Amino acid sequence: MEKFIQLTLSGVANGAIFSLVALGFVLIYKSSDVINFAQGELLMIGAYLTYMTVQQFGLFWPIGVVVAVILAAVVGALIESLVLRPLIGEPAISVIMVTIGLSSLLRGIVGAIWGVTPLPAPQFLPRDPVKILGASVGLDKLLAIGLALLLFGLLTLFFRRSNEGIAMRAVADDQQAALSMGISIKRIWAVAWAIAAVTAAVGGILLMSIFGGVSGTIGRVGLLVFPVVILGGLDSIPGAIIGGLIIGLLQAFAGGYLPPELGLGEVVPYVVLILILLVRPYGLFGQTRIERV
Amino acid sequence: MAGNNGVPTPEAQMQIDSVGLSFGGVRALSGISFNVYPGTIQAIIGPNGAGKTSLLNCISGLYKPQQGQIRFEGRNLIGLAPHEIARLGVARSFQNIELFRHMTVVENLMLGRHVHMRGGVISGGLYWGAGKREEIVHREFVEQVIDLLEIQDIRKKTVGSLSYGLQKRVELGRALAMDPRLLLLDEPMAGMNSEEKEDMARFILDISEEQRTTIVLIEHDMGVVMDISDNVAVLEFGQLIAYGSPDEVKAHPDVIAAYLGHQHAAH
Numbered sequence: 001m002e003k004f005i006q007l008t009l010s011g012v013a014n015g016a017i018f019s020l021v022a023l024g025f026v027l028i029y030k031s032s033d034v035i036n037f038a039q040g041e042l043l044m045i046g047a048y049l050t051y052m053t054v055q056q057f058g059l060f061w062p063i064g065v066v067v068a069v070i071l072a073a074v075v076g077a078l079i080e081s082l083v084l085r086p087l088i089g090e091p092a093i094s095v096i097m098v099t100i101g102l103s104s105l106l107r108g109i110v111g112a113i114w115g116v117t118p119l120p121a122p123q124f125l126p127r128d129p130v131k132i133l134g135a136s137v138g139l140d141k142l143l144a145i146g147l148a149l150l151l152f153g154l155l156t157l158f159f160r161r162s163n164e165g166i167a168m169r170a171v172a173d174d175q176q177a178a179l180s181m182g183i184s185i186k187r188i189w190a191v192a193w194a195i196a197a198v199t200a201a202v203g204g205i206l207l208m209s210i211f212g213g214v215s216g217t218i219g220r221v222g223l224l225v226f227p228v229v230i231l232g233g234l235d236s237i238p239g240a241i242i243g244g245l246i247i248g249l250l251q252a253f254a255g256g257y258l259p260p261e262l263g264l265g266e267v268v269p270y271v272v273l274i275l276i277l278l279v280r281p282y283g284l285f286g287q288t289r290i291e292r293v
Numbered sequence: 294m295a296g297n298n299g300v301p302t303p304e305a306q307m308q309i310d311s312v313g314l315s316f317g318g319v320r321a322l323s324g325i326s327f328n329v330y331p332g333t334i335q336a337i338i339g340p341n342g343a344g345k346t347s348l349l350n351c352i353s354g355l356y357k358p359q360q361g362q363i364r365f366e367g368r369n370l371i372g373l374a375p376h377e378i379a380r381l382g383v384a385r386s387f388q389n390i391e392l393f394r395h396m397t398v399v400e401n402l403m404l405g406r407h408v409h410m411r412g413g414v415i416s417g418g419l420y421w422g423a424g425k426r427e428e429i430v431h432r433e434f435v436e437q438v439i440d441l442l443e444i445q446d447i448r449k450k451t452v453g454s455l456s457y458g459l460q461k462r463v464e465l466g467r468a469l470a471m472d473p474r475l476l477l478l479d480e481p482m483a484g485m486n487s488e489e490k491e492d493m494a495r496f497i498l499d500i501s502e503e504q505r506t507t508i509v510l511i512e513h514d515m516g517v518v519m520d521i522s523d524n525v526a527v528l529e530f531g532q533l534i535a536y537g538s539p540d541e542v543k544a545h546p547d548v549i550a551a552y553l554g555h556q557h558a559a560h
Contacts, residue, residue, distance in 0.1 A: 166407070177391035179374075181405060181467075182380045
């Protein structure tokens, strides 16, 4: 029972981070139909920017994190206006290839600035063990869950209430109609990329604090975005959140209960990916598209 | 209102001046010029492929004509982005319904108020203070539109679940919610039965009479067009072949030829 609770909580903590990263991916896909293969690199940039502000500039960590998140938002908006905007009207496959190229480019830039060896990073989230129902869990994981929930809440408010958020839903629903309502689609896309960069950055910052270090491999979490969004549905924001939690839990249980020498925790998300594609390709909450060929 | 016979011509609200549009080698519009006067219902008619929707798309900024000018209240619209034109007070509906299908009727109409909203993320997000007051004002405006179009009982329904005729009505409502000074309607009655058409014609007349909104209307049903419009522009193969009051246009030989074929016109 203890083991179960422990695995559940660490699965949920990891899953919440996956959800954050996947949320940005879904946001970009919904508002602009772009499949962003550089989502993991946005996470990596968030982590390195925090390393810069907290470790290199020596800012008090809450301030450093806020500065890093704002910088990440600027990076996201810049990527949209410099890289993606010139591609409006190009075939989807070209845009996808460009995001793959973008991911290599971002990895190269980060490597050029901070080097390619892993760097020790401050573990600013308190790590004291907490007893829950007999199981011992690090406080940093609980805080990660809490922070992710807070961010989901804020984003929900943003989509429900703010003009920008409602405009973003309108663009996702019907671009022509949104234009005729006086909504600037370019501006909305820039906002979508900025938010995607922010949620990914927060994910990266949480991972860095939990690992106590940062290296280029942190961006590999971006690959897990695909099982998450395929499971949840490419165009569903609740799907990204629930998909992330399911993948996080599956990973924790597979790694914890199955023989560790098989390393199944790493593989399970992709097994799910294939199964979902076979059975329900539009995911749990995605929109069913019927296309006549 | 056109005032050709010595009656002083009222100031045009929109001047379409020698507009030409090509797609590659295909000329969709050439040398189109006519004026739209404030508070009138201006119909644009013509056979399929005559360029009616292209002209509407030029006005709303979806197409960029290579020649000519479209001046709306003194300002050239050509070169402005569609969202900028919407902000100048030009609203439109589409031939194939373009609604936010996953949102409710009220949400769709509230999006029509987008151009008039200024609330920030914080006050709007918390539904508090100025954000709340703003929301209430806009909601009242939307309720007036709902009353005008008699869609009270479907206001909370998701648009995708409504019948075609009702969707058309909601689309008109969303354009009205923008409180436009110029309303562009692309075949508002296409695919409707005669009862729905009557309702729609009545709404359009109400809008014109009560709000004095200028309306530019593309419609195929000649009975409706001749009944409700003040002026009619006739396009054929991208050219303006006739312009005038419904009676003038009906009697015009080129129009008869365009609609009935050249043998009839020979009589």
